[in-house]
Amino acid sequence: MQIEAAVLTVIGAPPPWGESRPIEFAAVELDAPRYGEVLVRIETAGVCHSDLSRVSGDRVCNVPTVLGHEACGIIERLGDGVVDLSVGQKVVMTFMPRCGQCESCTPPGWSLCSRGSKANADGMLLGGGRRLHRNGTDLDHQSGVSAFATHAVIDQHSIIAIPNEIPSDVAALLGCAVLTGGGAILNAGRLQPGESVAVVGLGGVGLAGALVALGSGADSVVGVDTVASKLDIARELGLHEALTPQEATASGRKFAVVVDCVGSGPALETAISLTAPGGRTVTVGLPHPDTRITIAPTELVVQARSIIGSYMGSNVPRDDIAGYVLMYQEGRLPIEKLISGHIRLHELNQAMDDLHHGRTLRQVITFA
Numbered sequence: 405m406q407i408e409a410a411v412l413t414v415i416g417a418p419p420p421w422g423e424s425r426p427i428e429f430a431a432v433e434l435d436a437p438r439y440g441e442v443l444v445r446i447e448t449a450g451v452c453h454s455d456l457s458r459v460s461g462d463r464v465c466n467v468p469t470v471l472g473h474e475a476c477g478i479i480e481r482l483g484d485g486v487v488d489l490s491v492g493q494k495v496v497m498t499f500m501p502r503c504g505q506c507e508s509c510t511p512p513g514w515s516l517c518s519r520g521s522k523a524n525a526d527g528m529l530l531g532g533g534r535r536l537h538r539n540g541t542d543l544d545h546q547s548g549v550s551a552f553a554t555h556a557v558i559d560q561h562s563i564i565a566i567p568n569e570i571p572s573d574v575a576a577l578l579g580c581a582v583l584t585g586g587g588a589i590l591n592a593g594r595l596q597p598g599e600s601v602a603v604v605g606l607g608g609v610g611l612a613g614a615l616v617a618l619g620s621g622a623d624s625v626v627g628v629d630t631v632a633s634k635l636d637i638a639r640e641l642g643l644h645e646a647l648t649p650q651e652a653t654a655s656g657r658k659f660a661v662v663v664d665c666v667g668s669g670p671a672l673e674t675a676i677s678l679t680a681p682g683g684r685t686v687t688v689g690l691p692h693p694d695t696r697i698t699i700a701p702t703e704l705v706v707q708a709r710s711i712i713g714s715y716m717g718s719n720v721p722r723d724d725i726a727g728y729v730l731m732y733q734e735g736r737l738p739i740e741k742l743i744s745g746h747i748r749l750h751e752l753n754q755a756m757d758d759l760h761h762g763r764t765l766r767q768v769i770t771f772a
């Protein structure tokens with residue numbers, strides 16, 4: 405079938421991208437779902453920093469590709485072998501398929517699906533190959549999703565069904581911002597009710613984590629960022645305090661759980677310095693692979709502290725998303741506060757500029 409998609413054709417084009425326009429809007433051919441795959445009509449898709457970093461070239465990917473990994477849609481067609489999903493069902497996507505059968509997916513513990521990791525790296529679906537084509541050229545799938553399009557064919561292991569009554573713009577954020585930020589707090593950080601939390605880096609993931617902490621009984625939740633407008637947003641969202649890194653350090657306060665969502669060495673060092681004895685520093689940032697930091701191992705030992713890396717929530721996404729849906733339905737997780745605007749697909753280049761300059765939190769593309 406023919407769909408409309410946003411195709412990234414150039415990596416590292418000079419900003420502003422609203423002028424250099426590395427993303428083209430084109431008619432694209434989409435294959436029918438194969439075994440274990442479904443056809444989804446996309447209703448909403450969030451614009452995430454991971455999309456931006458592929459446009460800017462900070463993260464490696466091949467072009468042409470269709471970006472977009474944080475999304476919500478309605479199943480229109482099932483491929484053979486799909487169980488537990490039905491036509492008309494509302495679903496959200498996760499950015500790493502979980503096959504459930506490889507050595508990485510098998511309990512105990514948590515690790516990334518090795519088959520899913522390879523498929524993502526190759527720009528393919530879990531079942532192999534590409535379903536997107538334009539002018540005789542295959543297009544890469546991003547993270548097995550490619551949701552910046554009117555429709556997507558997606559492996560069933562990248563999809564999680566949610567109640568149809570959850571608003572689609574809110575639901576889109578479940579699969580990346582909420583899953584990543586919330587998992588850093590609850591799974592990696594092992595937050596206990598009454599503990600204090602600091603979040604360093606107040607983008608979509610950081611603030612989603614802060615909202616999960618607030619809804620999970622944290623005693624105080626403090627946001628830390630260098631950008632004044634983000635500190636204002638954090639206060640509007642109900643965080644107890646919002647501080648610059650200098651203010652946070654000078655205050656002398658320490659926190660049981662500190663999450664670094666920035667992706668830079670200095671930010672992680674700040675997060676470590678703000679962590680209380682017995683506390684957990686969690687990092688979800690993705691700095692340049694060559695980044696190194698300085699730590700004092702003795703402090704870790706005598707203060708019984710830990711530093712933990714967290715990816716995609718450090719758990720089984722299906723279980724976590726069910727929990728966040730419940731928190732939302734109970735009024736404990738106001739995800740809608742993270743949405744700074746609704747845009748159309750053809751505004752995506754400009755949206756990258758707005759995200760790059762910190763002018764927005766989560767922009768959600770809506771499809772009529």
Ligand SMILES: [Zn+2]
Binds near residue numbers: 455
């Ligand atoms: Zn994302």
Ligand SMILES: [Zn+2]
Binds near residue numbers: 502
């Ligand atoms: Zn697996």
